[in-house]
Amino acid sequence: MTIWWVIGGLFCVSPLAGQQPSVRAASDAALKISLELPHNRVRVGDAIALFIRLKNTSNVLRQVVQTDPVRDYDCRIKDDFGHVIPLSEYEQNIRKFFAGSARTVEIQPGAETNSVINIARLHSLAVGTYKISCSYLLAGMSTDPRGDSTSIVSNTTELVVYADTETMPYKRKSRMIVLQTDLPVAVVKEGSPVWLRLRIENTSSLTVSLDEWTPLAEYSFEVLRNGQPPALPLTGIARRRREAALLSVPDRLEVLPRQSNTNVLDISTLFDLSVPGTYQITASRSVLDSGDAEESTASSEPVLLTISRQ
Numbered sequence: 001m002t003i004w005w006v007i008g009g010l011f012c013v014s015p016l017a018g019q020q021p022s023v024r025a026a027s028d029a030a031l032k033i034s035l036e037l038p039h040n041r042v043r044v045g046d047a048i049a050l051f052i053r054l055k056n057t058s059n060v061l062r063q064v065v066q067t068d069p070v071r072d073y074d075c076r077i078k079d080d081f082g083h084v085i086p087l088s089e090y091e092q093n094i095r096k097f098f099a100g101s102a103r104t105v106e107i108q109p110g111a112e113t114n115s116v117i118n119i120a121r122l123h124s125l126a127v128g129t130y131k132i133s134c135s136y137l138l139a140g141m142s143t144d145p146r147g148d149s150t151s152i153v154s155n156t157t158e159l160v161v162y163a164d165t166e167t168m169p170y171k172r173k174s175r176m177i178v179l180q181t182d183l184p185v186a187v188v189k190e191g192s193p194v195w196l197r198l199r200i201e202n203t204s205s206l207t208v209s210l211d212e213w214t215p216l217a218e219y220s221f222e223v224l225r226n227g228q229p230p231a232l233p234l235t236g237i238a239r240r241r242r243e244a245a246l247l248s249v250p251d252r253l254e255v256l257p258r259q260s261n262t263n264v265l266d267i268s269t270l271f272d273l274s275v276p277g278t279y280q281i282t283a284s285r286s287v288l289d290s291g292d293a294e295e296s297t298a299s300s301e302p303v304l305l306t307i308s309r310q
Contacts, residue, residue, distance in 0.1 A: 030056060030057060030058035030060070030062055031054055031055065031056055031057065031058075031062060031064075031107070031152055032054070032055045032057050032152075033052065033053065033054050033055075033134065033135075033136075033152050033153070033154040034052075034053045034055075034154060034155055035050060035051070035052055035053075035132065035133070035134060035154045035155055035156075035157045036050075036051040036053070036157065037049070037050060037051070037132075037157050037159055038051065038226060038227040038228065039227050040157070040158060040159055040160060041159075041160045041162060042159070042160075042161055042162075043161070043162060043163070044125070044126065044127050044161050044162065044163055045120075045301055046120065046301070046302050047118050047120050047280055047301070047302040047303065047304050048118060048119045048120040048125070048159065049116055049117075049118060049226075049227050049278055049280070049304060050075075050116065050117050050118075050119050050132065050157075051114065051115070051116050052114065052115045052116070052117065052134065052154070053112055053113075053114050054107070054112060054113045054114075054115075055110075055111070055112035056107040056108065056109055056110060056111055056112065057110075058109060059109045060109060061106055061107070061108060061109065062106070062107045063104050063105070063106050063107075064104070064105050064107065065102050065103070065104055065105075066102065066103055066104075066105055067102040073134060073136050074134065074135050074136060075117075075119065075122060075132065075133075075134045076132070076133050076134070076135070077119070077123050077125070077130050077131070077132050077159075078130065078131045079128055079129070079130055080128055080129050080130075085123045085124075085125065085130070086123070087122060087123060088121070088122060088123060088124050091121065091122045091123075116278050116304070116306065118304045119132070125159075125161050126161065127161050127162060127163050128160075128161055129158065129159070129160050129161075130158070130159045130160075130161065131156050131157070131158055131159075132156065132157050132158075132159055133153065133154050133155070133156045133157075134153075134154045135151060135152060135153040135154065136151075136152060137151055137152075173296060173297060173298075173299070174287040174296040174297060174298040175204070175296070176202060176203060176204040176206065176208050176287065177200055177201070177202060177203070177208060177210075177255070177285075177287045177298040178200070178201045178203050178298065179198065179199070179200050179283060179284070179285055179298040179299060179300045180198075180199045180200075180201070180300055180301075181196060181197065181198050181199070181281070181282075181283050181300040181301075181303050182196075182197050182199075182303060183195070183196060183197070183281075183303050183305055184197060186303070186304065186305055186306060187305075187306045187308060188305070188306075188307060188308070189307075189308050189309070189310050190273075190274055190275075190276055190307050190308065190309060190310055191274070191310065192268070193266045193268055193269075194266060194267045194268040194273060194305060194307075195264055195265070195266055195267075196264070196265055196266075196267040196281065196283075196303075197262060197263075197264050198215060198219060198262065198263045198264070198265070198283055198300075199260055199261070199262045199263075200255065200260060200261050200262075200285065200298065201255075201258075201259070201260040202255040202256065202257055202258065202259055202260070203258070204257060205257050206257060207254055207255065207256050207257060208254075208255045208287070209252050209253070209254055209255075210252070210253040210254075210255065210285075210287065211250040211251075211252070211253070211286075212250055212251040212252060212253040213245045213246065213248065213250050213251075214241075214245050215263040215265045216238065216241055216242050216245060216265065216270065217242050217245035217246050218263075218285055219283050219284065219285050220283070220284045220285070221267070221270065221271070221281060221282065221283055221284075222280075222281070222282040222284075223267075223271050223273075223279055223280070223281050223282075224279065224280040225275065225277055225278075225279055226277045226278055226279075227278065227280055232271045232272060233271075234270055234271065235269075235270060235271065235272060238269065238270040238271075267281065267305075273305075273307055274307075275307070276307045276308055276309050277306075277307060278304060278305070278306050278307075279304070279305040279306075279307065280302045280303075280304055280305075281302060281303050281304075281305060282299065282300055282301075282302045282303075283299070283300045284297050284298065284299040284300070285297070285298050
């Protein structure tokens with residue numbers, strides 16, 4: 001029995017509101033938490049998927065209280081010098097202003113829950129080597145007559161963040177256009193639409209002119225299932241639609257200085273997302289910067305999508 005939770009942060013368990021539990025040793029805990037990085041080497045700026053497994057190692061039913069993961073879970077990241085990397089300003093605001101609701105989840109003996117988080121949203125990680133561990137407080141429930149709490153600590157896993165020194169031989173990074181992507185809903189059930197929002201912004205003081213077809217023809221996508229290459233190919237229908245659109249004469253899209261343009265498309269109509277799991281999606285677009293004779297590329301940061309079972 002496996003349960004997946006992804007809430008832009010972490011899966012967690014925490015004490016009931018208002019309780020002040022005592023804390024006993026982790027060795028006395030009936031639950032075990034383990035961490036896994038599908039990729040322990042990532043480029044700086046990329047999404048970093050961290051998989052967390054919580055297993056009931058006892059022979060009795062365990063109950064855990066889930067609230068807002070980013071408030072209840074303590075994920076600690078240290079650099080080569082042993083310095084703890086602080087939370088990003090975005091994440092600090094989330095923890096400060098968003099409380100979340102609590103509910104009780106039962107974990108059968110020998111069963112486990114699983115979750116995946118993007119720790120790149122929690123911490124700003126520069127190039128370097130990091131050690132990651134996680135802990136949380138497990139509130140004593142009816143199965144624990146002492147009614148106290150256990151501090152559960154995970155294993156430690158290592159992450160290497162490296163600089164992206166690879167350059168495309170014919171396209172460089174755009175100096176004028178910034179491409180941003182986001183998923184209005186990051187966890188969807190299999191078979192449901194997956195809306196991806198694409199926003200290009202002209203950060204220069206000049207007007208930028210872009211070819212305009214349809215979003216399918218204008219953008220290229222890299223979609224990785226569970227962070228593993230190879231990238232998923234376009235479906236046959238999507239590939240034919242893209243090829244047909246590129247054969248037509250494009251319109252021109254003028255993006256004024258400091259202005260932006262936004263498109264939304266259902267990415268599930270372009271790629272086979274029928275297999276439950278975590279998908280990493282990156283978008284890019286060709287740009288002809290003003291005054292340049294060669295094309296450049298505007299690329300987004302990866303976003304994480306979770307497909308759950310019906």
